[in-house]
Amino acid sequence: MHGNAVVVGVDGSEEATRALRWAAQAARQRQESLHIVHGFAPITGFDGAGLAVLQQAHDELVKTADDLVADAVRTAREAGGPDLTITTDRPTEAGAPALIEASRAARTVVLGCSGTGGFTGMLVGSTTVEVAAHAWCPVVVVRGRENADGPVVVGVDGSPVGERALAAAFEEASWRGAGLVAVHVWSDVDSGGHPSMVPVALDWEEIAADERRLLAERLAGWQEKYPDVVVERVVARDRPRHQLLSWSAQAQLVVVGSRGRGGFSGLLLGSTSQALIHHAQCPVMVVRPQAGS
Template sequence: MSGQRVVAGVDGSPESDLAVRWAARIAAQRRLPLHIVHAIHVAGLYYGGGGMSGVGAFIALAQEDAAKMMNESIALARAVGPNLTVTSEMPSIAASSALIELSRDAKLVVVGKSGRGEFTGMLVGSTAAAVISHAHCSVAVIRHRPDVLAVPAGGPVVVGVDAGPNSDHAIALAFEEASQRRAPLVALHAWSDVTYDSTGGATRVPVQWESIEEDERRAFAERMAGWGEKYPDVEVHRELVRDRPRHALLEQAEKAQLVVVGSRGRGGFRGMLLGSTSQALVHFAACPVLVARPYEG
């Protein structure tokens, strides 16, 4: 990930304000510029008719409101980082398209969990799916929590590790974040997505848990190999648990300052960005969630 700036999507909601402040803090710490974006989907404003003069007045009002919102977002960012370089734009396209395109030269895209306007329900609908699935850099999701910036000094960075190579991007980003934050890293591998010994039916297939656990432990070690040497400053704690990923990650998120997950997975994290694990993390994690994607600029 070699992008040169942090991009924050805004819409004036409380989640958006938190996202701007969080993005500003990251940009200031990493000495990167911050680019704030509010998409005004002009095509959608024509729906309902009313004549061209009426539409023009409505668009002008929307643009005026957007400019005020943008100024407020810039002020929030500068309050966090007085020396921060802040730029902004209000493209006349859909929010997902704007953020995906801007992610081409970004280090990170930051969005709120939900909002209004072009970002309404973005993390339960097509906009979130598009941004998380197609962004050219990693995406941070900030949910509305009053103390989201007041993370305990000793809070760790937590990374979800699966058995396949697709989690390497998440591991790399998690080590980078832990090093930058001078925080310990908890690497979590939850390998039981189904409780086999509690399934219904008259006949139950015996499960050799010891053998499965040993295989998972070996795969976990392979995924983590070499990272400690690359980041000797990061204190690493490995957690191998027989549990569903969402349960284990949500529990860890209670005491974490950040949870990092991959954009794709297999094994315990299979399909996580399309299913219950990602939804649970985005909606209920007690800290920001960072979805790691390989840089594709």
């Protein structure tokens, strides 16, 4: 795998194939290589027992996996064009560990919103959630509609991971030639969902003005670095997930930190990122706090 490649997980599902096309197009546009990973766990308990039936079943599974990877390469070539560099890996381990390992040398890992290994009734497969929570690089979950003319939307909350999400969002907007909508939400509800202990006579307009100033300060340095990116600032008294889910209806990508301000330290994915990867109407990029943390 080339350094800074776009890594994509495939499992033969419709969702994964859609993610594969999205990843191939992104790699082509960025002039980066595409690395296709199909985590394949062969039959266990066979231990060289010499049972012909088990050996045949194992060989058939291997052939199926090889065929799946070959099909993925053809699909990626169609989407990414003849000049796209494509590499593949079929590690003998389940999808999530294989993709987390591949993420060490990747720019981005791209996944479908479901796929094998998910439980019926879950909107997002378990592999997708696990990789989004543990990857060493940003993870894009391809879901909803694709709106190439829409803006990149980012949640800004002032946390360290929020700053990393802001950096990723500006970079994405710049190479896509897209506008950026920076959404900063404030609320009179604390992280536990209860009204904060604040005086009823609080001046909400004054608070809103303060929040607008804070957002402007957060954006200033990035706007200098990316003068080509036109930024729209949104400050709202709401919950982050409500605002970002609403914006996802017109965005081409929503960028969010994996766990924002007020998130519990033991949770690897916060409520906002969980809500987006389950319900957003466009692809979602989840940015981790720092490599492998």
